[in-house]
Amino acid sequence: MMDYQLNVPAILRRADELYGDREIVSRLPDKSWHRYTYADFVSRTKRLAVALRGLGLSDGDRVATLMWNHHEHLETYVGAPVGGFVTHTLNLRLHPDDNTYIASHAGDRVLVVDKVLWPLATQFVDRVGFEHVIAVGAGDTPDGAIDYEELVASGDESAFAYRDLDERSAAAMCFTSGTTGLPKGVLYSHRALALHALTAAYLMGVNEGDTILPVVPMFHANAWCFPFTCCLVGAKQVFPGPHLDPESLLEAFEQEKVTLSAGVPTIWMGILQALDATPDRWDLSAMRSMTVGGSAPPRAMLEAFGERHGLKIVHGWGMTEMCPIGTMSGGPGQELGLSTEAMYDKRAQQGTAIPFVEIRARGADGLVPWDGTSMGELEVRGPSVSSSYFEAPEAADRWTDDGWFRTGDIVTIGADGYVEIQDRSKDLVKSGGEWISTVALENALMGHPAVAEAAVIAVPDDKWSERPLAVVVLREGAAATDGELRDFLAPSFAKFWLPDRFEYVDEIPKTAVGKFRKTALREQFASATPVENV
Missing domain, CATH: 3.40.50.12780 (ANL, N-terminal domain)
Structure with missing residues (x-):
C-alpha cells in the first residue's frame, strides 16, 4: 500500500x-450576506x-x-x-x-x-x-x-x-x-x-447535497470537525457570524434551506421556545438533522422537537481531547426496530463509540461490566484521542499506564455498547455513601412544563455529607412550587435522590461554551439559607 x-x-x-x-455563505455583522x-x-x-x-x-x-x-x-x-x-x-x-x-x-x-x-x-x-x-x-x-x-x-x-x-x-x-x-x-x-472528518461524514451522512450551518463556534472543540468535514465532501457551508439569537438562526435555516446544524443544548432550547411561540412562521422542511453536543440534552427537549415540530436531534458526546467526537446516538441505523418511546430513550443517551474509538469504564474495583447499571469513569483511546497535553507534564495522570485517556465522566455502558453519562466525577453528589447523578435530575426537571433550565449541585449536609440542591429558571409567566417539582421527579427516582432544596434564579451562569458553571452555583448556594417556594 x-x-x-x-x-x-x-x-x-x-x-x-x-x-x-x-457555495459558502456568511452573515456579516450588519446582517448582510456574503x-x-x-x-x-x-x-x-x-x-x-x-x-x-x-x-x-x-x-x-x-x-x-x-x-x-x-x-x-x-x-x-x-x-x-x-x-x-x-x-x-x-x-x-x-x-x-x-x-x-x-x-x-x-x-x-x-x-x-x-x-x-x-x-x-x-x-x-x-x-x-x-x-x-x-x-x-x-x-x-x-x-x-x-x-x-x-x-x-x-x-x-x-x-x-x-x-x-x-x-x-x-x-x-x-x-x-x-x-x-x-x-x-x-x-x-x-x-x-x-480521519475524524471522514468519520464525521459517515456518522452524520454529510455529502455534497447538504447545506451545513454550524452554530457551534469554530473556537469550541475544533468546531466538531465541521470545517474539514464539509470541505472533504463539498457540502455547502453557511456561517451565522455573531448572530446566534433564535430568530437570526431560524431565518438562516429557512433562507438557505439548511439540512444539518449543530450546537449546544442552550442553543436548541432557545430555538424550541421560538418554534413553540410561532409554530407556523418558519419553514424548516429542508432540515433533516440537528446535532446537539457539549452537554447531555434533556429527553423532553428531544421529544418536543420530534413530536411538535417533526425535527430530529442527533446527540453526540466528546471532548476537546478527542477532536472532539467520541460517541453518537441517533445516527444512521441506530434506531431500527425501536418503538417511539425507546427511540427517545436511546437518543437521550450518549450513544455508541464512533469508529476507531474504543471505550471502557473503571470503578473502584477495576473495569466495570457493560450491564447498563455499573458506574465507572469512562476511559477512551483511538487515533483521534490526544496522548498528552501540550507542554503540561504535570497532567500526565490523565492517562492510564496502558495509554487510555481518563475522561472524568462517570458513565454506565449497556450490553449494546450505549454509553450513558451519569455525571462529571467532580459533580456527582455522594449522599450517605450513595451516588446521585445531577445530570439525570437536571434533564428530568427540564421536562416539567414550567421549567426552562435547571442545574443540580451538591451542598454540604451534616447528616448525609452531601445533598442535592436544584437551581431552577422558570419559563416566562410560569410558576411552580418546591413540592410540585419534587412530586414531578418522585416517580422516576429513589426518594433519597430527590433534592431537599430548590432555588429560583433568573439565569444560570454558564461557561464560555454554554455549559452550566456549577462552581459559581456552589459558591452562591452552598452556605445560603434555604427559602422554600410554597
Missing part, C-alpha cells in the same frame, strides 16, 4: 478538484498560506484566531495548516487573563482578529506580544495591524504548491476550558483531523 499522507492539504486539494461551484464559491475559497486560502509564509512564519508556528464563524475564519482555519502552520483558535468569551495565558503558553506568533472584536483583543494583545496582528472585516484597520484583505491580495497564488506534510505533524490547537486548574492545550495532528 502507498504511504499516502492523511493531511489537510489533501482535503483542500479534493475541494479544489471537485467542488469549485459549491456569498462566494469553493473555487473562490480555495484561491484565497492558497494566497493566505503564501502570505503567512511571507511574514516569516516557519513550519509548526502557531497562528491564533479570534473570530466569529465566517468565510475568512474558514480560510485561516484551513490555510494555516495547509501552509505548514498550526491554527490556534482563541475563545472570544474567555477572560483576557485566560487568553493571555493561552496564547503565551502556545507561543502564538500571529493573531488574526475580527475588527468588531478588536476591543476584546486590546485587553490582551500587548501582553502576549504577537509579532503580527491581522484585522478582518469592514472598517478601519487598527494602528499597527495588517488588513486581512491586503494580506490575502499580497499572496502569489502561483507560488503555492500542495505539500506532502507529515500526517503526524500538528495542524490545529485548542485549549480546554480550564474549569479545574489552568487551561491545557491539545495539539491535533493532520492525521487525526483527516
Whole structure:
C-alpha cells in the first residue's frame, strides 16, 4: 500500500478538484450576506498560506484566531495548516487573563482578529506580544495591524504548491476550558483531523447535497470537525457570524434551506421556545438533522422537537481531547426496530463509540461490566484521542499506564455498547455513601412544563455529607412550587435522590461554551439559607 499522507492539504486539494461551484455563505455583522464559491475559497486560502509564509512564519508556528464563524475564519482555519502552520483558535468569551495565558503558553506568533472584536483583543494583545496582528472585516484597520484583505491580495497564488506534510505533524490547537486548574492545550495532528472528518461524514451522512450551518463556534472543540468535514465532501457551508439569537438562526435555516446544524443544548432550547411561540412562521422542511453536543440534552427537549415540530436531534458526546467526537446516538441505523418511546430513550443517551474509538469504564474495583447499571469513569483511546497535553507534564495522570485517556465522566455502558453519562466525577453528589447523578435530575426537571433550565449541585449536609440542591429558571409567566417539582421527579427516582432544596434564579451562569458553571452555583448556594417556594 502507498504511504499516502492523511493531511489537510489533501482535503483542500479534493475541494479544489471537485467542488469549485459549491457555495459558502456568511452573515456579516450588519446582517448582510456574503456569498462566494469553493473555487473562490480555495484561491484565497492558497494566497493566505503564501502570505503567512511571507511574514516569516516557519513550519509548526502557531497562528491564533479570534473570530466569529465566517468565510475568512474558514480560510485561516484551513490555510494555516495547509501552509505548514498550526491554527490556534482563541475563545472570544474567555477572560483576557485566560487568553493571555493561552496564547503565551502556545507561543502564538500571529493573531488574526475580527475588527468588531478588536476591543476584546486590546485587553490582551500587548501582553502576549504577537509579532503580527491581522484585522478582518469592514472598517478601519487598527494602528499597527495588517488588513486581512491586503494580506490575502499580497499572496502569489502561483507560488503555492500542495505539500506532502507529515500526517503526524500538528495542524490545529485548542485549549480546554480550564474549569479545574489552568487551561491545557491539545495539539491535533493532520492525521487525526483527516480521519475524524471522514468519520464525521459517515456518522452524520454529510455529502455534497447538504447545506451545513454550524452554530457551534469554530473556537469550541475544533468546531466538531465541521470545517474539514464539509470541505472533504463539498457540502455547502453557511456561517451565522455573531448572530446566534433564535430568530437570526431560524431565518438562516429557512433562507438557505439548511439540512444539518449543530450546537449546544442552550442553543436548541432557545430555538424550541421560538418554534413553540410561532409554530407556523418558519419553514424548516429542508432540515433533516440537528446535532446537539457539549452537554447531555434533556429527553423532553428531544421529544418536543420530534413530536411538535417533526425535527430530529442527533446527540453526540466528546471532548476537546478527542477532536472532539467520541460517541453518537441517533445516527444512521441506530434506531431500527425501536418503538417511539425507546427511540427517545436511546437518543437521550450518549450513544455508541464512533469508529476507531474504543471505550471502557473503571470503578473502584477495576473495569466495570457493560450491564447498563455499573458506574465507572469512562476511559477512551483511538487515533483521534490526544496522548498528552501540550507542554503540561504535570497532567500526565490523565492517562492510564496502558495509554487510555481518563475522561472524568462517570458513565454506565449497556450490553449494546450505549454509553450513558451519569455525571462529571467532580459533580456527582455522594449522599450517605450513595451516588446521585445531577445530570439525570437536571434533564428530568427540564421536562416539567414550567421549567426552562435547571442545574443540580451538591451542598454540604451534616447528616448525609452531601445533598442535592436544584437551581431552577422558570419559563416566562410560569410558576411552580418546591413540592410540585419534587412530586414531578418522585416517580422516576429513589426518594433519597430527590433534592431537599430548590432555588429560583433568573439565569444560570454558564461557561464560555454554554455549559452550566456549577462552581459559581456552589459558591452562591452552598452556605445560603434555604427559602422554600410554597
